[in-house]
Amino acid sequence: MATFTNQVVWITGASSGIGEAVAVVLAQAGARLILSARRVGELQRVAARTGLTPDHILILPMDVTQTDSLSSLVEQAQGRFGRVDYLFLNAGITQRSTVADASMADYHRLMNVNFFGVVALTKAVLPVMQTQGSGHFIVTSSVAGKLGTKQRSGYCASKHALHGFFDALRAETADAGLFVTIICPGYIDTPISLHALGTGGQLHGKLDANQQKGMSPTVFAQRWMRAVLSRKEEVYIGGLEKYGIYLKRFLPGLLSRIIRNRPGE
Numbered sequence: 179m180a181t182f183t184n185q186v187v188w189i190t191g192a193s194s195g196i197g198e199a200v201a202v203v204l205a206q207a208g209a210r211l212i213l214s215a216r217r218v219g220e221l222q223r224v225a226a227r228t229g230l231t232p233d234h235i236l237i238l239p240m241d242v243t244q245t246d247s248l249s250s251l252v253e254q255a256q257g258r259f260g261r262v263d264y265l266f267l268n269a270g271i272t273q274r275s276t277v278a279d280a281s282m283a284d285y286h287r288l289m290n291v292n293f294f295g296v297v298a299l300t301k302a303v304l305p306v307m308q309t310q311g312s313g314h315f316i317v318t319s320s321v322a323g324k325l326g327t328k329q330r331s332g333y334c335a336s337k338h339a340l341h342g343f344f345d346a347l348r349a350e351t352a353d354a355g356l357f358v359t360i361i362c363p364g365y366i367d368t369p370i371s372l373h374a375l376g377t378g379g380q381l382h383g384k385l386d387a388n389q390q391k392g393m394s395p396t397v398f399a400q401r402w403m404r405a406v407l408s409r410k411e412e413v414y415i416g417g418l419e420k421y422g423i424y425l426k427r428f429l430p431g432l433l434s435r436i437i438r439n440r441p442g443e
């Protein structure tokens with residue numbers, strides 16, 4: 179059975195929510211961590227929470243939309259630990275606006291953070307894993323990566339795009355000993371809705387009830403760990419909402435009616 183002991187795990191979106199919880203659980207499991215996000219102060223807070231000594235953790239500030247800086251960050255990661263065993267591509271933002279209200283700038287922003295940023299870092303780390311002859315990409319999609327809901331058109335599109343990209347990457351790299359796990363969370367209790375792109379260029383700025391009633395990030399992180407260690411290709415973690423994925427597959431007309439009749443948030 180695989181373990182995380184001494185494995186090097188690079189986490190994006192590590193300053194909050196899911197990334198933070200996964201960092202804490204992985205530290206308890208003996209991993210060495212690289213933490214990335216934009217807010218350095220929050221990364222330092224998370225690093226302290228993990229309890230890891232400085233030789234086991236590296237804070238690597240990163241804006242995933244600044245793709246020109248990624249190769250230098252990969253060099254720093256390699257310089258420190260000499261390898262990257264797992265890359266958890268988790269940084270993301272969401273949306274709370276209808277198609278009629280969302281601006282093209284919002285759509286570009288959602289795709290730049292949630293899709294192109296992920297693609298760019300994946301391409302930057304891929305040669306490292308190919309040289310190692312081992313490595314595991316884990317990406318945070320969403321239940322919204324498997325179906326479409328109101329006020330999330332750009333978010334859903336960005337998460338759907340991840341599935342095509344990572345299914346293709348899995349097929350291309352399996353023979354080289356690499357793995358890909360796509361994680362689709364349902365509602366997880368994080369502050370993600372605070373920074374959601376709202377209407378008229380404003381941030382949504384509210385904690386949504388669906389998130390607050392969602393799964394605790396720590397419980398999520400424990401399930402995440404089990405799924406990754408057992409090398410699942412795609413996994414759904416959340417409450418009842420995750421069954422929407424099965425409705426979409428087996429009873430799409432019913433799911434369409436349910437979503438149509440639900441309020442936007």
Ligand code: NDP
Pocket residue numbers: 190191192193194195196197214215216217218220240241242243268269270271272291318319320321362363364365366367368369370371373389392
């Ligand atoms: P949070 O808002 O708590 O975390 C988002 C993380 O992404 C933060 O660490 C943030 O760090 C980072 N981030 C955002 N923009 C950038 C950027 N441009 N460059 C680098 N890092 C960035 O939300 P969650 O933990 O909930 O979200 C994590 C992932 O989970 C996302 O991909 C989200 O889509 C997905 N997800 C969440 C669900 C939920 O219910 N919570 C459900 C389904 C999927 P910083 O601001 O410091 O840069």
